[in-house]
Amino acid sequence: MTTSGSSTPDLKSAQKSKSKKDYSIYFQPPSLKEAKKRGKEEVTVHYNFSIPEDMEGIGRGKRYLVRTYGCQMNEHDSETISGILEQMGYAPAKDETEADIILFNTCAIRENAEDKVFGELGHMKRMKYNNPNLILGVCGCMSQEESVVNKILKSYQHVDLIFGTHNIHRLPHLLRDALFSKEMVVEVWSKEGDIIENMPKLREGSIKAWVNIMYGCDKFCTYCIVPYTRGKERSRRPDDVIAEVRELARQGFKEITLLGQNVNAYGKDFEDITYGFGDLLDDLRKIDIPRIRFTTSHPRDFDDHLIEVLAKGGNLVEQIHLPVQSGSTEVLKKMARKYSREHYLELVRKIKAAIPHAALTTDIIVGFPGETEEQFEETLSLVEEVGYDSAYTFIYSPREGTPAAVMEDNVPHEVKKQRLQRLMDLQNRISLEKNLALQGEVVELLVEGESKTNPDVLSGRTRTGKLVHFAGDKSLIGQFVHVRITEAKTWTLHGEIVTKVGV
Template structure:
């Protein structure tokens, strides 16, 4: 099967025909084309099923999925793992045991793509030793024309390429990959419908991802996501609530509601009057101890949402609120659609309604044209807001986005130096925030053993602070009150004060 442009037939694509132009099978991430968001209603389908001829094809075989990027990719990997399990496959961490290896990729930064290409190169010898291995590339990188053409030209040991909009077709695509001598490529440039009732193989039984919407319509000038994930499509409230209730019944302690822009939830639903705040107001009444969400866009963070979050309960006090820059001029070039002053006013309203709120953020350093004065505005905003943590990045141009065509006149050395100054500032603030917690008793959801010491347990507070403490492994999956004895920049150490029964 071939990549699909709108209205094109699906065909098999063979990479073994030198000089052949494959570009006609794919729709490149064009701002002009991507902004043509159709008004046709998105259909919701509840009839997902594994095709009869593929139902038991995986018995005695194994799969491995390597996931890169955001929580949405992790959620997609859980869905693909669930589909493969229903086909009879068992999961493995050993690439030499695997009969199927899928790379679920991220396109948001260049180094993420480079890492995947490096891994694909490593797979060549594995494929030579095991010619029956099915090697697939999916996720956001697959939605980029240049990436697909590069795989076709240089990584011909790849058997399967598919995108973010057709995960539900994995059984059919695997069938074609197994029985065809040609590379199977199916990339839909136009987003598909919403497919409910797909199986999931969740990681663990303590925390769970719940997708509430797909896509993004913001078109920040630096971001590839609107091209790789399509237009905003919200799941129906009753479907989201049913999934959350089922997770509560199964004993999950925490859920994270996912969307490229969760605050835009409901805007595409009929009537447009039911928003993210309304959904949260219903979910907070469900008997599940903690509810988080990500990612927020400040533009859509409305008063109704603040009002609901202020009710507390199972709605935690941690909010991730990406600012990207503290300069109104740079924010305008980024097409963020808010000013520095509007962002700070939003922060003021959130803090007034939720006094103990903990804020984290994303910041890009070295955006094209950023001056020292504009960077200083970012530093001063970070100081004024007082984030507990921040994800900081040097600007990475993504082909096909408007920012990639802008003159990038900030030298790399300057970008690195600014990033270091920003990190130094945030590290100081983060440490000050954590030092203020010393001696306090915090509720910690125990997630498992520490990654560095199996004799130490690790968990998170409601405000997403990572806490390490010594305790019996029977506490994993439970709530424990921990007294903070030592504060570091990014973690806390403590001792058990009491177990919380939930």
């Protein structure tokens, strides 16, 4: 790894001299061949994270802004980034105009996410010109792509700092170089990093929290850039996860969501113990925290033991996100999902038999290269058969460096848009039917806050993740209440509070 830059005692003059930047980079492009060779390198767990002495308090009187794009993992990474910055003395900025540091924590899943970031970086150029002391940085999954880094180096030279997903713990060191150097600081590790415990986190609110249980993905679906941007699968030690959840319970959090690119693969990289995701959930369900969720699952690793543990219920809620991506076995094979339509439907049957009230949600891609009308109709029939409560649906977006990006794509864009609309129409009908079935029922809600559209209305979620609006006193925020559903819409429910209130 190489970090460019040399320190100087005169921060102000160093900042103003950044009119033309030099840089040095440690970076390797995504390679399917090289990435699949990984797995033999030892991953070390470090417990001694600390802020370097010369960076302690350097942010006192200054403010930071982190803009986050993408998934819950990115959101959680931003909590860590914010926690590190606050340990260095920085305070959060209300907006970009009062920020001394602006970091873009980026997503690489779809092209439009990258386009948004580049658009924002373009808007930052004038702000950087007017305020040369502003530190502007790009981190997250986009930073792990060679083409992205090259584009920033060529067209966005007002950026001061680029780092990736594996070296967030290096932020104090990289920021020091960005503050005192004439050069653009670029540190991107192609090899996934070790596991760094005890990094500070600035969690949003005190009701719900995310907990990483593992990092990376080894599935190599042909359309997905994540195995390259997030690296190989590395599981946190069970004792570390359990200790974090216990501490969150002690702090009064009511719900946690366990995070991983593929949580079902948790523990498969352990060499000294036999301990999987089902074992972890079985231990966590004994902790006094009311609700535990997880995301995301891969059908290939969703085993019978996991189903058995989830069926025990308690604080393990009945919501399961189970991405299918396509209902066609032929398309699934081209995607390298390594399961068939029949295998997926059998898994759904097992889950529903063990957990009758389970709410299933999913991800679906339409317009994958070569998808025929018949194959798309197989997706529609699978959606009908499973009866998802909701689905995240997308038109296929090619990602440079993945095998699917070089596949022949003979599906016209207009056809892809039509297919997406047909899929959304079907799912909307099913979602509404599911919600209508709840009218008159009494459900348990965790009250999360005021409605985004009406401050006089509160909103909360059921155990199955459904959003419910109801009139109630703001003192109920953070509490459990029971609400009778009075009106059902496609995406939301409305209700009225009943007398029974839980803590």
